[in-house]
Amino acid sequence: MMRLPLFEFCAPRTLEEAARILDGQGPNTMPLAGGTDLLPNMKRRQQVPRTLMSLRHVEGLKRVEWSNSASRLGACLTLTDIAGDARFRNGLTALAQAAAQVATPHIRNMATLGGNLCLDTRCNYYDQNYEWRKAINFCLKKDGTTCWVAPGSSKCVAVSSTDTAPALIALGARVRLVSRSGEREVALSELYNNDGINYIRRRPDEILAEVLLDSLHGWKSTYWKLRRRGSFDFPALSIAAAARLSSQGVVEDARIVVGSAASRPLVADGASKFLLGRSLSSETIAEAAALAARIAKPLDNTDFDMTWRKRVTGEFLTYALRELRGDDVRAERGSITRYCFE
Amino acid sequence: MITLPVESRKTSHIRLTLNGEQVDVSFAPYKTLLEILREDLGHTGTKHGCELGECGACAVLLDSKPVLSCLVLGVECDARNVLTVEGLGLEGNLHPLQDAFADLGAAQCGYCTPAILVTAKALLDQQPQPSRDQIRVALSGVLCRCTGYLQIFEAVEAAMVKIAEQNGAAK
Amino acid sequence: MPNQKDSPDRSVKDSQANGEVLRVIGVPRRRVDARAKVTGQTRFADDIVLPRMAHCKLLRSPHPHARIRKIDASRALAHPGVYLVLTGKDLPTEYGILPVSQDEQALCLDHVRHVGDPVAAVIAREELTAFEALDLIDVEFEILATISSPEEALATPAPRIHDYGEEGNVHKRVALEFGDVEKSFAEADEIFEDTFFYQGSTHLPIEQHAAVAIKDPEGKLTVWSSTQTPHYLHRALAKVLQMPAAHVRVIATPNGGGFGGKSDPFNHEIVVAKAALLLDRPVKICLTREEVFYCHRGRHPVLMKFKTGVKQDGTITGMHLQTLIDGGAYGSYGVASTFYTGALQTTTYHIPRYLFQGCRTFTNKPPCGPKRGHGTVQPRFGQEVQLDKIAEKLKLDPAELRLGIVESPNTVTANYLRLGTVNLSECIRRVVKASGWKEKFRQLPEGRGVGIACSAYLTGAGLAIYWNRMPHSGVQLKLDRGGGVTIFCGATEIGQGSDDVLAGIVAEVLGIDTFDIRLFTGDTDLGPVDLGSYSSRVTIMAGNAALQAAERARELLREAVAIRLEVPKERLRFADKHVFDSAAPEKRVPFHEAICLAEARFGTIGTVGSYTPPKSPALYKGGGVGPSPTYSYTAAVVEVAVNPVTGWITVPKIWIAHDIGRALNPPLVRGQVEGSVYMGLGEALMEEQEFRRLPKRLSHALVHKFPSMLEYKSPTSLDMPEVVTELVEQADPRGPFGAKEVGQGPLLPIMPAVANAVYDAVGVRIDEVPITPEKIMKALAEKKAGRAPRYGPNHFPHIDWPEALRVSPPWEGGDGNAVNDVPSHRKPRPEKDKVLSS
Numbered sequence A: 001m002m003r004l005p006l007f008e009f010c011a012p013r014t015l016e017e018a019a020r021i022l023d024g025q026g027p028n029t030m031p032l033a034g035g036t037d038l039l040p041n042m043k044r045r046q047q048v049p050r051t052l053m054s055l056r057h058v059e060g061l062k063r064v065e066w067s068n069s070a071s072r073l074g075a076c077l078t079l080t081d082i083a084g085d086a087r088f089r090n091g092l093t094a095l096a097q098a099a100a101q102v103a104t105p106h107i108r109n110m111a112t113l114g115g116n117l118c119l120d121t122r123c124n125y126y127d128q129n130y131e132w133r134k135a136i137n138f139c140l141k142k143d144g145t146t147c148w149v150a151p152g153s154s155k156c157v158a159v160s161s162t163d164t165a166p167a168l169i170a171l172g173a174r175v176r177l178v179s180r181s182g183e184r185e186v187a188l189s190e191l192y193n194n195d196g197i198n199y200i201r202r203r204p205d206e207i208l209a210e211v212l213l214d215s216l217h218g219w220k221s222t223y224w225k226l227r228r229r230g231s232f233d234f235p236a237l238s239i240a241a242a243a244r245l246s247s248q249g250v251v252e253d254a255r256i257v258v259g260s261a262a263s264r265p266l267v268a269d270g271a272s273k274f275l276l277g278r279s280l281s282s283e284t285i286a287e288a289a290a291l292a293a294r295i296a297k298p299l300d301n302t303d304f305d306m307t308w309r310k311r312v313t314g315e316f317l318t319y320a321l322r323e324l325r326g327d328d329v330r331a332e333r334g335s336i337t338r339y340c341f342e
Numbered sequence B: 001m002i003t004l005p006v007e008s009r010k011t012s013h014i015r016l017t018l019n020g021e022q023v024d025v026s027f028a029p030y031k032t033l034l035e036i037l038r039e040d041l042g043h044t045g046t047k048h049g050c051e052l053g054e055c056g057a058c059a060v061l062l063d064s065k066p067v068l069s070c071l072v073l074g075v076e077c078d079a080r081n082v083l084t085v086e087g088l089g090l091e092g093n094l095h096p097l098q099d100a101f102a103d104l105g106a107a108q109c110g111y112c113t114p115a116i117l118v119t120a121k122a123l124l125d126q127q128p129q130p131s132r133d134q135i136r137v138a139l140s141g142v143l144c145r146c147t148g149y150l151q152i153f154e155a156v157e158a159a160m161v162k163i164a165e166q167n168g169a170a171k
Numbered sequence C: 001m002p003n004q005k006d007s008p009d010r011s012v013k014d015s016q017a018n019g020e021v022l023r024v025i026g027v028p029r030r031r032v033d034a035r036a037k038v039t040g041q042t043r044f045a046d047d048i049v050l051p052r053m054a055h056c057k058l059l060r061s062p063h064p065h066a067r068i069r070k071i072d073a074s075r076a077l078a079h080p081g082v083y084l085v086l087t088g089k090d091l092p093t094e095y096g097i098l099p100v101s102q103d104e105q106a107l108c109l110d111h112v113r114h115v116g117d118p119v120a121a122v123i124a125r126e127e128l129t130a131f132e133a134l135d136l137i138d139v140e141f142e143i144l145a146t147i148s149s150p151e152e153a154l155a156t157p158a159p160r161i162h163d164y165g166e167e168g169n170v171h172k173r174v175a176l177e178f179g180d181v182e183k184s185f186a187e188a189d190e191i192f193e194d195t196f197f198y199q200g201s202t203h204l205p206i207e208q209h210a211a212v213a214i215k216d217p218e219g220k221l222t223v224w225s226s227t228q229t230p231h232y233l234h235r236a237l238a239k240v241l242q243m244p245a246a247h248v249r250v251i252a253t254p255n256g257g258g259f260g261g262k263s264d265p266f267n268h269e270i271v272v273a274k275a276a277l278l279l280d281r282p283v284k285i286c287l288t289r290e291e292v293f294y295c296h297r298g299r300h301p302v303l304m305k306f307k308t309g310v311k312q313d314g315t316i317t318g319m320h321l322q323t324l325i326d327g328g329a330y331g332s333y334g335v336a337s338t339f340y341t342g343a344l345q346t347t348t349y350h351i352p353r354y355l356f357q358g359c360r361t362f363t364n365k366p367p368c369g370p371k372r373g374h375g376t377v378q379p380r381f382g383q384e385v386q387l388d389k390i391a392e393k394l395k396l397d398p399a400e401l402r403l404g405i406v407e408s409p410n411t412v413t414a415n416y417l418r419l420g421t422v423n424l425s426e427c428i429r430r431v432v433k434a435s436g437w438k439e440k441f442r443q444l445p446e447g448r449g450v451g452i453a454c455s456a457y458l459t460g461a462g463l464a465i466y467w468n469r470m471p472h473s474g475v476q477l478k479l480d481r482g483g484g485v486t487i488f489c490g491a492t493e494i495g496q497g498s499d500d501v502l503a504g505i506v507a508e509v510l511g512i513d514t515f516d517i518r519l520f521t522g523d524t525d526l527g528p529v530d531l532g533s534y535s536s537r538v539t540i541m542a543g544n545a546a547l548q549a550a551e552r553a554r555e556l557l558r559e560a561v562a563i564r565l566e567v568p569k570e571r572l573r574f575a576d577k578h579v580f581d582s583a584a585p586e587k588r589v590p591f592h593e594a595i596c597l598a599e600a601r602f603g604t605i606g607t608v609g610s611y612t613p614p615k616s617p618a619l620y621k622g623g624g625v626g627p628s629p630t631y632s633y634t635a636a637v638v639e640v641a642v643n644p645v646t647g648w649i650t651v652p653k654i655w656i657a658h659d660i661g662r663a664l665n666p667p668l669v670r671g672q673v674e675g676s677v678y679m680g681l682g683e684a685l686m687e688e689q690e691f692r693r694l695p696k697r698l699s700h701a702l703v704h705k706f707p708s709m710l711e712y713k714s715p716t717s718l719d720m721p722e723v724v725t726e727l728v729e730q731a732d733p734r735g736p737f738g739a740k741e742v743g744q745g746p747l748l749p750i751m752p753a754v755a756n757a758v759y760d761a762v763g764v765r766i767d768e769v770p771i772t773p774e775k776i777m778k779a780l781a782e783k784k785a786g787r788a789p790r791y792g793p794n795h796f797p798h799i800d801w802p803e804a805l806r807v808s809p810p811w812e813g814g815d816g817n818a819v820n821d822v823p824s825h826r827k828p829r830p831e832k833d834k835v836l837s838s
Helices: A015-022 A038-043 A079-083 A090-100 A105-110 A113-117 A130-135 A164-170 A269-275 A282-295 A306-325 A330-337 B033-040 B096-103 B113-126 B132-138 B150-170 C034-038 C074-078 C127-134 C150-155 C181-186 C230-241 C267-279 C289-295 C334-346 C377-393 C398-405 C424-435 C498-510 C538-565 C591-602 C666-685 C750-762 C773-784
Strands: A008-010 A029-032 A051-054 A064-066 A070-074 A174-179 A182-187 A207-214 A219-226 A237-245 A251-259 B012-018 B021-027 B059-062 B065-068 B081-083 C054-060 C066-072 C082-087 C118-124 C138-143 C170-178 C190-198 C210-215 C221-225 C248-252 C283-286 C302-310 C316-326 C354-361 C448-458 C473-479 C485-489 C517-521 C572-575 C578-581 C584-590 C606-611 C631-642 C649-659 C691-693 C702-704 C722-728 C805-807
Touching (some): A015 A029, A164 A219, A164 A237, A219 A306, A219 A330, A251 A269, A251 A282, A269 A282, A282 A306, A306 A330, B096 B113, B096 B150, B113 B150, B132 B150, B150 C666, C074 C082, C082 C127, C150 C316, C170 C334, C181 C316, C221 C230, C230 C267, C267 C283, C377 C448, C398 C448, C448 C750, C485 C498, C485 C538, C498 C538, C538 C572, C538 C578, C584 C591, C750 C773
Parallel strands (some): A029 A051, B012 B081, C170 C805
Antiparallel strands (some): A064 A070, C054 C118, C066 C138, C082 C118, C210 C221, C473 C606, C572 C578
16 A cells, blocks of 8 residues: 655644745645645655645635626635536536546545646656656656656656646636735736746745636636546646627637646637637638647647647637537537536 | 654544544554554455545545545544445445345445445435436546446446335335 | 345256256346445455554565666664565575466566566565665666567567576467468468557556465464465465475455456565564555556567468468567466467367467566456457458458358367357347347448457366366365355455355255355365466356265255155255255255254265366367367447547447356346456557656666556546347356356457447558557548558568477367377476475
């Protein structure tokens, strides 16, 4: 049986207390939410914090504030909470679909929104047990000097594997980060770096406390996840698309995000801008898909052959855009995700 | 005298409700709920296949929700409610799910069975008449290498009918 | 509470039941171990907790190939909580499952052969302590060249991974020719040559391997282990620990899945035994999932080249099959596996002349061994896909083609396998009908397709792992005056229902309920030898042994009751826990009273039954692999949906018909069929035991690409299609109540049926497994470009085959002996193959 290493444990009751604990600790003290990413990493000795700081008892982190003009989602809401909340539809459908497809029902009952947004980047050479990593003499991301995916690379290319981030970026979300030195609000699209090691601009002493959304009235959104099986697997590719259409079906605003094709979710600016002022005809969809596919640069660090992932990105995006157009894509969704989303 | 190595020191204590009964347990603080159940509380019904959250064999109900006990810290379980396969029976009888699984071939090697049973129970408690698709989704977090799942689905559906009958009879 | 519910009447005639209705056999009932399993009370190996128990962890090689120069464990030994450290010098005796490849050491002494090869063991108070102490063992390795594939092994004779074997890194080459195959090609109307590759896969039982060893109160060794083969483990422990086997007890705990992965004696089992003896305290080990990947013993990756000659009507004139097998770092069952990659090709369709050449090499990867279907799965894939290509060229429906060439029952094949009942034609007809084949084949819209494939499988290997003349299975029965019956048998419950098979047979014969029976199985001290749960042997071998023991017991009871009731004993029937006069049923005694009567007459009642398979007509060297008392047959139709743009493949439905002889307990049989389909689908679509060879200029590393349950893909509940199962039940007299096997056969046709369905759907051939969207898309691109619409291997390397042993087929006057070799029964047997004496 694999066991956790020894650790100290604390469970602050308020955000202030939590921020105080994290202050100046660096990687020695790590916040613990659902534990579904951190604990496996600890068992594999990828991360070995001296202290785990549970967020479970911090008041206010599971709040949902809902109004017509804005919403605030506490970072410790579980993915089941989000997937099962009937309010997350229409404009917010992408978020519900993303949350609903993470891992398995058991993990969704434990995993949190904040945890998924801060999910460690992943790679075939990194998400392995200590023994295995010793056999390859470790890797650039942890304890080694070579990136085995791209041996010539000086940058780590571990892949972003979060489902909720691409969805929330497409929805224009912001996050509130709290630390001892204060608070700041950051657009979620600005939270990530395209670097497998320094993939997130949350400082180690900051707690991601809340997700903020402006009104998405009039928007439609969708999230498509590509993985080998119907559950458990991280995304090998994902598409989040959100659009506001006029009554004539002309795109007034759009945001397309490609996930798991780089070390951060990629905002497909070119494709998004291309859609403005156009109706979602087959030609428009095909052109937008080609534009979005161009930015995807999958590498050999996840499931599926990387050339194949690159080739199907465009096709995948057409499913999402056709769905926004109003097509019935349940057959395609059922085939890809094997999941009936009500 | 051999002194107590640090890994052996049972310095954490919690009181939780296990299968409907309050219980106290002391354990080494690094242990997960899975390890405490199996090693400190003698409840070996809950199994493990990977300890990393990748197989579902360790599923238990924590505050009525299916979770993976290999990823729940023991120190997070004070004052909480845990249900394992040992607690499924009712008044000395097997739970209808257990009867159905036993009769309809839903358990072969039996290793994933405890996890599937508690997960199915949580489903039926929440949703007394799930569709086949809903059953598939609810159980999608536990891997089985023996059955191919189909007889498991049928057993859940048979239990569903039995429970409805029992509830109808009780009224 | 009885296990038999009130079920609809089943009037099944059966000679062994003397024309009576069967009350247990064939009646859907709760299996005998079901209640324990659904209450979580079944005691698996890791559930065992004993006072003062210590925990063991193994230090494993981080290098794929190296010599051990020095080990210094002093720091580990000094670590608080550590009781003992063992290294190779503590357990130098070699062992292995096959007598001809005793090439393993419990802890490598001076040569490590794959990443994960055990080098040292730490036994400590806590498992975490033992794990931390592993890092305190200093090992000096001298790196040797990595050999990562069979092609590399063929080209790299040195350094040798093993000092035995044929030469260099070639473990074994076999060449068997049955009839003049070249002549058969001359007689053919068409000749087909196809190369296929079957990727390796692993068993992935949910339960990790675990073992607990103890020096028991009497001072003898007891080992509980999640093993499928307690008898073979028993022998290995006696050998390595250099103890009398009579002082070693192995108890196979119920396996949480085995599928062939727990059939070898393992390092960890021997290590905990040694530690328990040295420390005089219980020692437990439970492997992590990654370590299970290093134990492996899974499906050999096989490259195959088929050359088949056929007539215009599909009749096969001859076949030449070459296989190149990636054996991994140790022998395991590999020599047998090598023969299996050729042996069963003749069991389904009539093949009058056959040349088989197989070559197994060593490589620096976890060793391959038996996985469900053991070596016959790979060539069955090739044969069934090639048949599909043949059907297309000859413009024949693939189902019709097969129906025209199915082998006949009770035949002796070209390679001297004696077949029993053969109901393959009926299986084909059933799946054709159930699936709507005739309306669908080549008629579905683009992107949807159906494929058909067939297969056969053994009902137990005809030869034991070590040569001997003793029974392959034995059962002892004890009958208690209270009416309870106890079954003692070495058979091992791995989830397949072996306990229920034994109980069902005994209950049927004695007219009682399976709930009245208690079983002690898998215990080498309590039960007579049963060779283990592998090769689908339990139903026929342990079942027949149980049948014999039960019939002997019934005979004693019959005699005693006949005297009491003053009725001719032939008129007595056993049913409903009574013994009664069939002419006047009110004349009866309860079962328990019948036992008392018998005990009064004969003394204490106890009977024994045993089973030895019939001698095989295959007398040539190598003829020991393939023979079986009889064979099961399966046909499957798979429907697929393939996206012609992305290659995305889903499988909505599978129809399968299995020639089982008799279903002893229908829900269990259905479970085996569906479980086999599930596992076959996994291999068809997503399972692969793949390895990464890092760039040679940067590293010598050769690691398993993803030794985890997340990345090694096994289908979830959302990935399982609808399955329609049909059973063909024509009793085979060789099986108890006519039963054949069901645990492995239904897996084999799934993978080729998927491949054939993909061709029907989008017109491309994927001549390898797994059949993935990436490969389909590449093949579609080839098709679009006007090239061969195919993805698969193009090349079979040149191998220096030895001169083939030539055996004339039965219809050419052969007698089962090779014409160019000393007949095996006249050759002196080497010392090491003889039975080990204590």
